[in-house]
Amino acid sequence: MSIKTYHAVTPEEAVKVIKSGDHVHLSSVASVPQCLVHAMCARGDAGELHDVHIHHLHTEGPAPYTDTKYEGVFQHDAFFVGSNVRPAVQSGFADYIPIFLSETQRLYRDGYIKCNVAMIQVCPPDEHGFVSLGTSVDATLAAVETADYVIAVVNKNVPRAFGQAMISMSLIDIFVEDDTPLVKSHFSIPNEIETAIGMHCAELIEDGACLQMGIGSIPNAVLAQLGNHKNLGIHTEMFADGVLPLVEQGVINGANKGVDKGKMVSTFLMGSQEVYDFIHNNPQVLMMDVGYTNDPFIISQNPKTTAINSALQVDLTGQVCADSLGTKFFSGVGGQIDFVYGASRSKGGKAIIAMPSVTNKGVSKIAPTLAAGAGVVTTRNHIHWFVTEYGAVNLYGKTLQERAKLVISVAHPDHRESLEKAAFERFGSHFRFVTKY
Incomplete structure (x- = not known):
């Protein structure tokens, strides 16, 4: 059986589905779809968006949407605050939602927060038409299940992980390709x-x-x-x-x-x-x-x-x-x-x-x-x-x-x-x- 195919568009084309006032979820930790983040911010720079709410758990790498120049454009309302966004939260230009990690998925599934656009990364599809969320399932699966639009970056560096990480391509509305390596973390030797x-x-x-x-x-x-x-x-x-x-x-x-x-x-x-x-x-x-x-x-x-x-x-x-x-x-x-x-x-x-x-x-x-x-x-x-x-x-x-x-x-x-x-x-x-x- 041949591997299922998809039609990929550019990040710039993909993020056109984001509207002012939307709630956008980002896959977390090592798997933030940075090409989509930068394309979204470019729309903010062009004055095309306002009052877009950004949600995620802990993320690694740049978080340009928390820059003070985006006040009124992007509102950061995270479920967890990492070091990359902490200064913005401390200064009041960003915020977070206190919630038990186990209940973050309920915010989407029970309708407390509307997910308009989920921006995720996945591995290339297999012959059965399935992709894997790899290193970021967390609340991302709930976002995928409830979003109006799911934009997936197909990245060969995303591991093909099993469990509930495996999802059907049919859940994805827009595909983008980018092979940027996942963010890696190395921890110091214990003192x-x-x-x-x-x-x-x-x-x-x-x-x-x-x-x-x-x-x-x-x-x-x-x-x-x-x-x-x-x-x-x-x-x-x-x-x-x-x-x-x-x-x-x-x-x-x-x-x-x-x-x-x-x-x-x-x-x-x-x-x-x-x-x-x-x-x-x-x-x-x-x-x-x-x-x-x-x-x-x-x-x-x-x-x-x-x-x-x-x-x-x-x-x-x-x-x-x-x-x-x-x-x-x-x-x-x-x-x-x-x-x-x-x-x-x-x-x-x-x-x-x-x-x-x-x-x-x-x-x-x-x-x-x-x-x-x-x-x-x-x-x-x-x-x-x-x-x-x-x-x-x-x-x-x-x-x-x-x-x-x-x-x-x-x-x-x-x-x-x-x-x-x-x-x-x-x-x-x-x-x-x-x-x-």
């Missing part, structure tokens, strides 16, 4: 502090556990400690290079998973070319809709689900800021609470919040109370395990005063006295009689 955090987290991970963790030095530090584990699984919103050696060693095989046994499940990816090559034509990997990967009920069906997430600041009662700290670091709620909630309900599961005890400037990230304007992502009601380079403590089922003692016990030694003084002032003289750390 001494991150390695210590990784070791403490790894000690909590049991054989047969199903892992969720993000990207960066701490997840890599955790993964580097798991070489002697057995029968680990992956059900996560994303993974990066750190899992590949464990797959090659047979440590990650999904044998103990309760759902999608033997499969690695993710909703988007960001990493090196090795990661993109790994998922290409690999039936071991399922790229799924974010409503599936981040559904707390589905997460909980895998035994020993262990979710490891980061934070910007934690207070003495266990409130976790992972969204914004004052006017800085706007990012979004993301999937942290989806997995905290799911892991805590998994049989033998563990929900872990991990972070260095201090900032790069030596300021304690453990605070008496969260900074003014800080966004609470994981509440004191949800937190279980808390890990720094000084150890791991379980706050679940503990009183406020017991929590304060435990949190202070893993603070940087230089800050413990001041934190204990703050706790004494907050809880009163009885605090001194709570079991010492």
Whole structure:
């Protein structure tokens, strides 16, 4: 059977379907269709558009639509804020919609946001007329299903990933061709502090556990400690290079998973070319809709689900800021609470919040109370395990005063006295009689 064909147009021709007032969705992370973005912005430069709303999750690469010159032309209303758009959000020229990652797809499917145009990237079609969304399924599948127009960039560099990433060409209205490589990300080698955090987290991970963790030095530090584990699984919103050696060693095989046994499940990816090559034509990997990967009920069906997430600041009662700290670091709620909630309900599961005890400037990230304007992502009601380079403590089922003692016990030694003084002032003289750390 011959490969199904399509008629491709130029990016400039494709974006003519965008109208003033439209809502446009971009595929995320490594798979932003930059040729369409630049063509859309060119229409803005020509004065052809106004009040166009741009939606996406985390994106890598340029985001020219957030430039101040496009005020009144493009309104950035993202579901997650990456470093490329954070300055625009902080300055007020762009904005974001606070929402659990698991529910981003509902914004389209349940009609809270109308998707007029979905701009995506796909792999070349196979002989059956199917293409793959590759590294970006997340809320993009919901956008494709509900959009008035779907513009797809056919790119040979998009991996042919399985699961819900596979869609029929019939869902696509306009095709464009562009072979720009996907954005790649390379993460630094964990430093001494991150390695210590990784070791403490790894000690909590049991054989047969199903892992969720993000990207960066701490997840890599955790993964580097798991070489002697057995029968680990992956059900996560994303993974990066750190899992590949464990797959090659047979440590990650999904044998103990309760759902999608033997499969690695993710909703988007960001990493090196090795990661993109790994998922290409690999039936071991399922790229799924974010409503599936981040559904707390589905997460909980895998035994020993262990979710490891980061934070910007934690207070003495266990409130976790992972969204914004004052006017800085706007990012979004993301999937942290989806997995905290799911892991805590998994049989033998563990929900872990991990972070260095201090900032790069030596300021304690453990605070008496969260900074003014800080966004609470994981509440004191949800937190279980808390890990720094000084150890791991379980706050679940503990009183406020017991929590304060435990949190202070893993603070940087230089800050413990001041934190204990703050706790004494907050809880009163009885605090001194709570079991010492």
